Amino acid sequence: MREPTRTTTLRYHQVAIGDELSDLTLPITATVIVSGAIASRDYQDVHHDRDLAVERGSEDIFMNILTSNGYVGRFVTDWAGPEALIQRVDIRLGAPNYPGDTMVMTGRVKEKSDGIITVELVGKNGLGNHVTGTVDLRLPQ
Amino acid sequence: MSVDFKVVSHFASDLRDRAAIAGIGATEFSKDSGRSEMRLAVEAVTAALEDAGLEPADVDGYSVFSMDNNPAIEVNRQIGGGDLRFFGRVHYGGGAACATVLQAAMAVATGVANTVVCYRAMNERSMQRFGAGVQDRRPMPTAESAHFGWYAPYGLLTPASWVAMSARRYMHEYGATSEDFGRVSVADRKHAATNPAAWFYQQPISLEDHQRSRWIIDPLRLLDCCQESDGAVAVVVTSAERARDLRQPPAMIRAAAQGASHEQQMMTGFYADRITGLPEMGLVAQQLYATAGLTPDDIQTAIIYDHFTPFVLIQLEEFGFCKKGEAKDFIRDGNIELGGRLPINTHGGQLGEAYIHGMNGINEAVRQVRGTAVNPVKDVEHVVVTAGTGVPTSGLILGRD
Amino acid sequence: MKKSETPLLDQMRQLTGAPVGEPNTARDPVNQAMIRHWCDAVDDRNPVYTDPEFAEKSVHGGIVAPPTMLQAWTMPGLMSREEREARAPRGPSVLRLLDEAGFTSVVATNCTQAYKRYLRPGDLLTVSHSIEAVSDEKKTALGVGHFVTQLTCYRDQNGEEVATMRFRLLKFRPTERSAGAERRGAPKRSRPVPSINHDNRFFWDGVQAGRLLIQRCFCGKLRHPPGPMCPVCRSLEWEAAEACGRGTVYSYVVAHHPPIPPFEYPNLIVLVELEEGVRIVSNLVDIEPEEVEIGMAVRARFDEVEPDRILLQFERAKG
Ligand SMILES: [Zn+2]
Numbered sequence: 001m002r003e004p005t006r007t008t009t010l011r012y013h014q015v016a017i018g019d020e021l022s023d024l025t026l027p028i029t030a031t032v033i034v035s036g037a038i039a040s041r042d043y044q045d046v047h048h049d050r051d052l053a054v055e056r057g058s059e060d061i062f063m064n065i066l067t068s069n070g071y072v073g074r075f076v077t078d079w080a081g082p083e084a085l086i087q088r089v090d091i092r093l094g095a096p097n098y099p100g101d102t103m104v105m106t107g108r109v110k111e112k113s114d115g116i117i118t119v120e121l122v123g124k125n126g127l128g129n130h131v132t133g134t135v136d137l138r139l140p141q
Numbered sequence: 142m143s144v145d146f147k148v149v150s151h152f153a154s155d156l157r158d159r160a161a162i163a164g165i166g167a168t169e170f171s172k173d174s175g176r177s178e179m180r181l182a183v184e185a186v187t188a189a190l191e192d193a194g195l196e197p198a199d200v201d202g203y204s205v206f207s208m209d210n211n212p213a214i215e216v217n218r219q220i221g222g223g224d225l226r227f228f229g230r231v232h233y234g235g236g237a238a239c240a241t242v243l244q245a246a247m248a249v250a251t252g253v254a255n256t257v258v259c260y261r262a263m264n265e266r267s268m269q270r271f272g273a274g275v276q277d278r279r280p281m282p283t284a285e286s287a288h289f290g291w292y293a294p295y296g297l298l299t300p301a302s303w304v305a306m307s308a309r310r311y312m313h314e315y316g317a318t319s320e321d322f323g324r325v326s327v328a329d330r331k332h333a334a335t336n337p338a339a340w341f342y343q344q345p346i347s348l349e350d351h352q353r354s355r356w357i358i359d360p361l362r363l364l365d366c367c368q369e370s371d372g373a374v375a376v377v378v379t380s381a382e383r384a385r386d387l388r389q390p391p392a393m394i395r396a397a398a399q400g401a402s403h404e405q406q407m408m409t410g411f412y413a414d415r416i417t418g419l420p421e422m423g424l425v426a427q428q429l430y431a432t433a434g435l436t437p438d439d440i441q442t443a444i445i446y447d448h449f450t451p452f453v454l455i456q457l458e459e460f461g462f463c464k465k466g467e468a469k470d471f472i473r474d475g476n477i478e479l480g481g482r483l484p485i486n487t488h489g490g491q492l493g494e495a496y497i498h499g500m501n502g503i504n505e506a507v508r509q510v511r512g513t514a515v516n517p518v519k520d521v522e523h524v525v526v527t528a529g530t531g532v533p534t535s536g537l538i539l540g541r542d
Numbered sequence: 543m544k545k546s547e548t549p550l551l552d553q554m555r556q557l558t559g560a561p562v563g564e565p566n567t568a569r570d571p572v573n574q575a576m577i578r579h580w581c582d583a584v585d586d587r588n589p590v591y592t593d594p595e596f597a598e599k600s601v602h603g604g605i606v607a608p609p610t611m612l613q614a615w616t617m618p619g620l621m622s623r624e625e626r627e628a629r630a631p632r633g634p635s636v637l638r639l640l641d642e643a644g645f646t647s648v649v650a651t652n653c654t655q656a657y658k659r660y661l662r663p664g665d666l667l668t669v670s671h672s673i674e675a676v677s678d679e680k681k682t683a684l685g686v687g688h689f690v691t692q693l694t695c696y697r698d699q700n701g702e703e704v705a706t707m708r709f710r711l712l713k714f715r716p717t718e719r720s721a722g723a724e725r726r727g728a729p730k731r732s733r734p735v736p737s738i739n740h741d742n743r744f745f746w747d748g749v750q751a752g753r754l755l756i757q758r759c760f761c762g763k764l765r766h767p768p769g770p771m772c773p774v775c776r777s778l779e780w781e782a783a784e785a786c787g788r789g790t791v792y793s794y795v796v797a798h799h800p801p802i803p804p805f806e807y808p809n810l811i812v813l814v815e816l817e818e819g820v821r822i823v824s825n826l827v828d829i830e831p832e833e834v835e836i837g838m839a840v841r842a843r844f845d846e847v848e849p850d851r852i853l854l855q856f857e858r859a860k861g
Binding site for chain 1: 576579580582583584585586587588589590593596600601602608609610611612613614617618619620621650651652653654655656657660750751846849850851
């Protein structure tokens with residue numbers, strides 16, 4: 001089993017509005033895209049078959065939305081810790097993640113109230129913003 | 142017709158009659174010159190020197206547009222000019238036109254140079270169309286590039302569109318109509334129709350033609366927009382004394398001025414309290430009248446920069462030829478056509494003759510002073526010339542010696 | 543907008559709220575194996591998903607599934623085309639109506655998931671879908687289309703709702719240009735991008751986040767377009783104040799020529815005087831040019847004019 005990123009969890013009072021999350025740099029490879037698609041049981045050809053993806057007008061295979069959601073979830077708990085509870089994920093989808101690109105995820109704490117913090121995040125690749133959005137996290141008091 | 146226009150005397154400069162335009166030159170005006178801009182430049186410059194009766198070796202200064210693609214040293218080398226003691230460039234598009242003459246006049250009045258050439262040479266139709274706007278500019282983190290970022294993402298990309306935004310507000314506040322703008326075009330084309338050098342020679346239009354022309358950017362129609370042209374124009378500026386000894390009767394530079402308002406923008410003056418004026422042109426007018434010791438009543442004809450018709454109305458107001466908001470009435474009465482109170486753009490203007498960034502208008506003003514214009518105005522003493530509008534600008538009053 | 547009063551929109555709106563297809567139960571209960579695949583794929587090393595000892599002592603008291611894995615539990619898996627067609631819901635549906643009306647292309651724009659509780663191994667999900675909303679016809683950079691919001695409810699084996707998902711997609715009629723570009727795989731021409739520098743970055747970042755920000759000096763002076771120094775007090779310090787978005791049309795133009803891609807013509811461009819007192823240029827949308835008047839009340843909105851590109855736009859203020 002891979003070593004956990006962190007085993008402790010940020011407390012609500014330890015977090016301030018404006019705090020920045022640790023960046024996540026993700027080299028996008030065909031393996032990243034295909035393994036994400038299959039782990040989410042998404043067998044649409046544009047996520048694993050390059051020739052068919054190109055035939056359908058795409059540049060290459062591209063990451064499916066379920067996988068993007070997975071990276072958003074990982075990004076926030078890598079920073080906040082394993083016992084941070086994800087309440088809500090609200091994302092806007094943009095530039096596709098193609099193999100050979102790199103996505104850099106950055107975020108900051110936007111709001112804080114009643115034990116819940118709202119993180120604002122962007123996953124940016126060479127074409128623009130792949131994903132932008134917010135995540136609500138409940139942190140231990 | 143006097144409109145209680147108050148001239149502010151403290152705007153007077155010492156430039157009155159210190160320098161003169163001694164020679165003018167131009168190429169033909171076309172839509173495809175078939176030769177390089179540099180060649181157009183040297184043709185116009187040598188024609189102007191020939192007109193003045195000067196040799197290229199006499200030239201010791203240049204004053205040109207920063208937008209011109211032909212460096213003065215290149216032009217000077219091509220024509221076999223002399224060593225240069227003065228060379229300046231003026232920024233802000235067509236607003237530079239009369240300013241090149243202002244700066245040349247300052248140079249010769251102070252002895253910095255003796256013979257300064259101003260020119261503008263462009264294949265603006267066949268090579269680089271201004272009407273296409275700023276659509277293909279690569280974003281750079283500079284102030285000038287960032288400026289267009291407030292407009293380009295919405296499709297407000299062309300000079301016509303920037304002027305149209307101000308024009309709509311002007312129409313709203315003063316009740317001017319598309320037909321009122323059209324009357325400027327009709328007058329210009331009437332004058333161009335009898336000017337063999339004009340692109341629209343023998344092609345007058347009616348107000349109905351104007352009203353039938355298609356929208357470019359409502360409220361501007363096709364016939365509200367100047368041409369896009371290939372061509373070059375040059376003038377030679379020297380001291381008044383020297384000019385008197387040359388081949389042509391001098392067109393005295395009675396006054397020359399630049400102006401930029403404290404809230405100046407580049408074509409997009411949308412943010413001042415009121416946007417229905419051209420305060421930079423008002424500032425130019427004040428300086429010109431004060432320096433020349435003249436009032437609007439002393440002006441017999443004018444070259445009013447006409448890239449787009451609405452700003453002709455506003456300039457007539459800024460120069461005190463009529464009251465604010467009343468240009469529509471002034472032009473409805475035929476005042477701007479030959480035979481009227483103030484014939485404008487007797488060569489056909491940039492709507493009728495050619496769009497050479499205002500420089501062809503300076504040549505026409507010189508011809509009116511000399512009495513050699515194809516559409517002469519009777520008893521001309523003083524001619525007003527204006528430069529690009531919506532930008533930091535400039536103006537001249539030329540007069541007989 | 544008059545155009546929206548179409549039978550198509552009426553038909554679609556009658557279908558909103560009604561279920562789409564039959565509820566569908568997951569093929570497998572939530573299970574450790576699939577969780578592990580998922581965590582490997584996205585390299586999520588959170589031990590509450592995969593380390594029973596850690597999970598036991600955690601706030602969860604045992605293994606839980608990653609919340610963002612929600613959709614995976616009810617995905618159909620690998621299917622032949624015949625199977626896929628056999629599963630497709632019968633009867634009228636909003637998406638089918640749009641297909642039939644020529645809005646054949648689709649692009650996902652937003653996904654919002656809200657979780658009521660973490661899922662545990664053994665939970666068996668049942669999913670049901672409905673169409674929550676259909677927008678008026680919108681002009682977008684991709685083409686004219688409708689935004690469709692689909693609401694998906696996830697219930698557990700006890701019928702309790704454990705999560706919801708709102709999925710927003712654009713069904714559009716590809717423009718010839720965009721269709722051609724798509725076929726060739728060529729990048730589509732985008733609207734000119736602004737030049738971003740130290741003096742204006744806040745504004746464009748604000749727009750991307752759906753906020754209209756105006757530079758405000760600490761002396762109170764509002765400045766637009768922004769710049770580094772306050773012309774009143776010469777301060778170099780400033781803050782970004784959020785405008786309320788209400789304003790009036792100060793002037794406007796209707797662009798017809800030259801047609802510059804990707805703009806659609808006629809293109810309505812307005813100079814808006816914001817309630818705060820500064821003016822700003824933008825587009826006015828969802829209105830016919832002849833309906834515009836100087837002085838008309840408008841309000842800001844933020845449209846995704848092309849994928850990943852939010853732009854300030856204005857629309858007529860309601861009421
Ligand atoms: Zn201040």
